[in-house]
Amino acid sequence: MTKPIYILNGPNLNLLGQREPEVYGHLTLEQIGAACAERAASFGYTTEFRQSNHEGVLIDWLHDANVNASAVVINPGAYTHTSIALHDAVRAIEPPVIEVHLSQTAAREDYRHHSYIASAARGSITGLGLASYLLGIEAAHHCLSQ
Numbered sequence: 233m234t235k236p237i238y239i240l241n242g243p244n245l246n247l248l249g250q251r252e253p254e255v256y257g258h259l260t261l262e263q264i265g266a267a268c269a270e271r272a273a274s275f276g277y278t279t280e281f282r283q284s285n286h287e288g289v290l291i292d293w294l295h296d297a298n299v300n301a302s303a304v305v306i307n308p309g310a311y312t313h314t315s316i317a318l319h320d321a322v323r324a325i326e327p328p329v330i331e332v333h334l335s336q337t338a339a340r341e342d343y344r345h346h347s348y349i350a351s352a353a354r355g356s357i358t359g360l361g362l363a364s365y366l367l368g369i370e371a372a373h374h375c376l377s378q
């Protein structure tokens with residue numbers, strides 16, 4: 233049976249839909265998860281959709297994905313801009329990893345311009361809100377079809 237696509241979400245993304253809708257949109261993380269499950273199903277995949285506020289938990293999930301996932305779509309939240317440990321974990325695993333962001337980080341504060349994840353990921357999709365996740369799933373499918 234085909235392994236699921238893991239969709240991993242980092243710190244504070246559990247707050248989506250409650251604050252800063254002008255930056256992150258009106259959807260809750262639960263709604264994003266449902267839309268991702270639907271898009272993944274159209275390509276024949278199930279999803280494992282998770283969120284954590286803890287760096288080590290995200291790293292453990294990447295290790296878990298190495299055994300149990302076809303691919304990973306990850307929005308590492310602010311750890312994008314700080315975490316060499318997440319960079320190393322993304323590099324260390326076999327399944328393709330696609331980095332996604334709701335907001336256009338390049339157009340925001342300087343400290344959001346650098347991603348430690350981008351150089352380890354197979355691809356990055358930013359600034360498109362929910363569509364970043366949906367295109368991330370499509371990108372994962374593309375990698376798996378090569």
Ligand code: CA2
Nearest residue numbers: 244245247248251309310333334335344
């Ligand atoms: O645009 C993205 O997806 C980000 O990964 C979101 C992170 C941010 O630190 C990255 O630079 C870009 C922040 C997620 C926080 O989400 C909130 C949602 C509602 C209210 C406050 C924060």
